Amino acid sequence: MHRILSKEILAPDVARLWLDAPVVARKRRPGQFVIIRLSEDGERIPLTIADADPARGAIALIVQGVGKSTFALNAMNPGDDLLDVAGPLGLPTKIEPNARVCCIGGGIGTAVVYPIACGVKALGGHVVAVVGARTRDLMILEKELRAVADETIVTTDDGTYGAHGLVTDALKKLLAEGHTFDEVVAVGPLPMMRAVCEVTRPLGLRTIVSLNPIMIDGTGMCGGCRVTVGGEQKFVCVDGPEFDGHQVDFAELSARLKAYREQEAIALARYRQMSAQGA
Ligand SMILES: Cc1cc2nc3c(=O)[nH]c(=O)nc-3n(C[C@H](O)[C@H](O)[C@H](O)COP(=O)(O)OP(=O)(O)OC[C@H]3O[C@@H](n4cnc5c(N)ncnc54)[C@H](O)[C@@H]3O)c2cc1C
Ligand code: FES
Known part of the structure; x- marks a missing residue:
């Protein structure tokens, strides 16, 4: 069990949760993530380790509610326990x-960029x-x-x-003003990461992106x-999550992320109905 130590709302549907996870807090490095389960019948949710406090034995997760499991996680409160927290997973930056x-x-990609x-x-x-x-809030x-x-x-x-x-407008302006970089790290929605790569590609400016496909086991075994x-085929959970953005097939990843839209919508509707009934 991993206790939620504190919770702070950062934006609508976005919360920062500090969790009791002493081993992960000690071992994690920038770029790594955990896979959590809320309960025995819960799905496995990959989340970046946004921060860590080894002295307190705690890690911070920044979670955007987008579907059943992330809304359920953000509805939890300090004192509640998560069933398990597996990690740190993935290769460090x-x-x-x-x-x-x-x-x-x-x-929400800013939560991944901050530890980097x-x-x-x-x-x-x-x-x-x-x-x-998108907007100030x-x-x-x-x-x-x-x-x-x-x-x-x-x-x-x-x-x-x-x-x-x-x-991308800000990046173009920086480059036009003469800023030079050894590399760009871009993390956010797929269209954003793709657009950043199209700005840097003609310049041959190395660009790293952190990918967020659907994950299941997090061990390189399931292929999800x-x-x-x-x-080349890569498994984000063990070969990533960071890759050379100029080499990523974004169209394929975008299509794979949509594979379970129907089931995800049904799960969210059921969760909302049960929450409304106080179940
Ligand atoms: C390595 C890694 C690190 C991640 N780090 C974070 C993080 O720090 N904070 C955070 O809020 N989220 C993060 N995510 C995304 C998060 O895991 C998903 O949003 C979550 O699993 C969705 O579960 P759900 O049941 O709430 O929604 P689902 O019902 O599974 O999905 C609802 C909708 O959300 C969208 N969605 C689902 N999965 C993803 C995904 N992987 N990426 C983008 N959109 C998705 C789809 O549009 C889908 O229709 C990360 C993903 C990976 C792979
Ligand atoms: S999540 Fe199963 S292979 Fe990566």
């Missing part, structure tokens, strides 16, 4: 000492962070990124906060998280 990195987070930015700074690097959201972790990055730019699609436009990268 490869971070070169003293690198100049542009860290781009879109929406901390890792780059810990190795003496220079971080320019670009944080994007959905912006997360701006304060945390400003505290760690050398420069932070915020953008909203609707212009309600920061620069009006997409994260299969993606094609550079024409």
Whole structure:
């Protein structure tokens, strides 16, 4: 059992949960994730380790409610227990000492980018962070990124906060102004990661993306998280989650993510009905 120690609402349907998980807190490195189960009959949910406090034996997860399991998790409260937390899983981010990195987070992807930015700074690097959201209320972790990055730019699609436009507009502006980077790390919705890759591809600027396919076992055995990268099959849970974005087959990943839409909608409708009945 893993107790929820605290809970904070960061944006509508987005919560930060600190969990009791001493072994994971001690071992995790930037870029890694856990797979949790809420209960015996619950599905397995992969979530990035957004932060860790080894002294307290706790890890932070930042969760966006998008379906039955993530809404159920965000409905839990301090003092409640999760059945299990498996991890740390996946390969840690490869971070070169003293690198100049542009860290781009879109929406909930900012929760994945934040520990990577901390890792780059810990190795003496220079971080320019670009944080994007559809609208002001959905912006997360701006304060945390400003505290760690050398420069932070915020953008909203609707212009309600920061620069009006997409994260790709901010990246193009930085490049036009003469900023140079050893690499770009982009994490967010698939169309965003794909768009960032199309900005950097002609420049030959190395671009790392963190992929979020459907996962089941998290051990490389079931094939659920299969993606094609550079024409080769990879399993995100053991070969990733980070890959060279210029090599990723985004169209295939997008199609695979839609495979269970109907079942997911039914599960969410049932969950909402049962919650309304107080079950
Ligand atoms: C390595 C990894 C790290 C992740 N880290 C985080 C994180 O830190 N915070 C967080 O909130 N989420 C994260 N996710 C995504 C999260 O695991 C899914 O949102 C969750 O499993 C959905 O479960 P559900 O039952 O709530 O929704 P479901 O009923 O399974 O899905 C509902 C809808 O959500 C969308 N969806 C489902 N799975 C994904 C997915 N993997 N990526 C994008 N959209 C999806 C689809 O549109 C789907 O129709 C991560 C995924 C992976 C693979
Ligand atoms: S989740 Fe089963 S192979 Fe990756």
